[in-house]
Amino acid sequence: MEIKKKLLGILKFLLDNQYSRNVIIFCLKKFDKYGLLSRILYSRGRFKDFYHLVNENLSFFISRYDVNTLLKYTALAPTKKDKEKLLSICTYLDVTCVDADYFQQILPLINGASTFKHKVETLYILKRFEKKNLNVIIPKLVSIEGLATNREDPCEREGFLCGHSNEEKLQYLYLFKKYKEIIESIDSSKVLDLNAKTFNLYFFSVLQEKKMYLLRDLIDHPKLKNKLLNEYYYALGDFNGAFESMKTREMAKVCRQGFGQRYVQDMSSLMIGEELIILNSWGVGDDVRYSMVLDHLLELGFSLSVTCDPRLQTIFRCRWPRVRFLGSYRSKCVTHTQSSFFEGITHAGLSHLMDTVTENEIRNCNGKITLMTDVVSDIALKSHKHSRYSPSYLDISKRVTIDSYIRRLRKNGKPLLGVCWRSNINNVARSSHYFPIEDMTSILSSEDYTVVNLQHNLSSSETHLLSCLDISIPPLDLFNDLESLFYLIYQLDKTVCPGTATLEISGFVGTETYFLTNSMMQNYRVIGNNDIWYSNVKFVDSFSSLCKSTIVEEVLDALKND
Structure with missing residues (x-):
């Protein structure tokens, strides 16, 4: 495993060099290593090259049921019609992909998808095509709207589940929010023996059923996703535990890998007056909520630069004129319309935090870098009356x-x-x-x-x-x-x-x-x-x-x- 990681690192390094890149791509294509090449291209922010590679070898990825790559390709597809057809293919290959973050990010970009958000009967419809060749199936796939319905027939469900593995049954129950059935179908004494995917499915289901006592002995297990650990502390009402747990989330690992010693998580290590670049992640609501800590940070004497959604930049600048706000596009799912913002970013994971222009701006300055959630975990947030803020003096065209x-x-x-x-x-x-x-x-x-x-x-x-x-x-x-x-x-x-x-x-x-x-x-x-x-x-x-x-x-x- 370590050797594979080192070899992958060498390949990524060589792909960053314009002279060796063409040679590496030629060799990987020559030996049909399209899967490896696609992963490397995407992870290094080469979204155009990634799209063209998958587009030229689409049958390769479909025949290998590589839904993860296909969803990324779907997001980069230029038209709504292309996206709809590709989502249909992904759903055929693995119906559980309808709940994947990429799928849900793409869904609002296509027409006639509203009912897909509520019920999925794709399992029944596509089951009819199970034995047929993909060339026969794809032209017959109905539209996304036709793949969903608000009905659920329990008898049909039981009949369908008979021929599937226990893990597939659990995934199906999850899609239909049958959390109690999931818990009852798993022996509580054998939870630690489950594979990581099923372990987290069980943990999530118990959270939804609010049976917190079943989770006390599971929170330190290495199989547990950081997001679920975070939600566990949220549910307990443990503010400090929730934000402290975020220090081990994937974005922290990406920042540590991308920015090295410039990335800090401990506020006590910083000097008064030192420049601090705070990276927001997620969406507009998170940017607005976490902005409540900025007054406190200014009182501590930090020179602040803060990333935010470009739509908030003017509003925040008016509220905090002493803070340098960096309007930056972010995305969990790089789409066709957004790809130009992220092309060439040094790590695809950074697209959750910033665009390429913002990354270059940050790399060209010397300040320490931290995540907003790292900052919150270091600040004892106190409940107090916030001054009523009026945006009425903003230059609003309407x-x-x-x-x-x-x-x-x-x-x-x-x-x-x-x-x-x-x-x-x-x-x-x-x-x-x-x-x-x-x-x-x-x-x-x-x-x-x-x-x-x-x-x-x-x-x-x-x-x-x-x-x-x-x-x-x-x-x-x-x-x-x-x-x-x-x-x-x-x-x-x-x-x-x-x-x-x-x-x-x-x-x-x-x-x-x-x-x-x-x-x-x-x-x-x-x-x-x-x-x-x-x-x-x-x-x-x-x-x-x-x-x-x-x-x-x-x-x-x-x-x-x-």
Whole structure:
């Protein structure tokens, strides 16, 4: 294994040299080492070369059921039609890929995919083609919309599962969120003997069923994914444990590998006045939430540079003029439209943190580098009232339009309530945090408020329901125009949101907000009934012990009593 790693390292080094690169690529192609070559090209940020290699040898990767490579290739495909066809192929090769991060990142980029986010009946449909040649299957594959349905036939399910291995059965149960069945099908005395994939599946299922006592002896096991360990501490309400556990996450390893001794995790090793470059990861909501520690860091005397989503750069610069904000594109899944931002990045894993321009800028300065989550784990976050911040002085092109919109809504004399219910990404793990729009109708149709839609990327069914309920849809791009979104939310009286960027923005601008959640993973955020990050964000009593329908009822009662 060590020899293989060293050889792989040598190949990567040679590929970085323009003179040896063509020779190495020629040799790997000559000996049909397309799989190895594709992995090396992708990991070194050679996305164009990767795409052309897979495109020229697509049958090779399909015949080897290399779904991981095919999903990366799908993301880089130029058209929605290509993406849809390739997702169909990936689903045929391995139906469990529908819950992969890459699959879920690609899904919003294609047409007619909404129901795929809720139920997968692909297992049944594609089973018919099992014995046939791929050339026969692919032309007959139905559209993505046709691969999904909201039905589930238990008898058909049992019949299908009879011919599959225990691991495949567990994966199937996971897709349909049958966590209790997963736990019951595994002997608790033999959990440590499970392979890593099944071990983590069991751990996740126990978390969802809130049986924490079953996990105490498993948290130190090397098979456990860092993400699940982190969620375990979240569920316990252990703020320090949760963020301390993040110091061993994959991004920390990538930073250590990419930046060497410049990457630090211990704040006590830094000098007052020293330049510190803080790398945000994940999405807009995380950038907004973690920005709450910047005032404290400035008080400690650090000279700060902080990466953030480009859409937030102007907003943050206005709030913290002493901080240098580096607007940087980030992606868990490099797509065709984004590939130019990341082409040539030294490690594909860095695309979760920065684009190529930002990487070059960081490498050309001398400051120490750390992850925002490393910083949070070193700061004792205290619950206090954050000053109400107004984005009203920002240069917002649609200010007049938004002001006119708000005045029109206020004519009926009712307070304004902004509502959203989900994120753009909706895999099995994330979906537990979100609410179907059908469950939100009692809040959406409240007679005590004028309800304003804050949900971006509406599906056709969501748009239809909002129209039937006469819900107001703001005249702006709720996904891309964040300056306008901050300004809009600031002018609302209240918001109701699950754990999304909209919740964090509501907290940031000071609008009174009800956190729509029953997830144990939010236990770490709550003190009494208030959020540890924003005092204006409230939880309902005993939220993590309630079902989603009860959460909606409790939030509605709170809105009526305010």
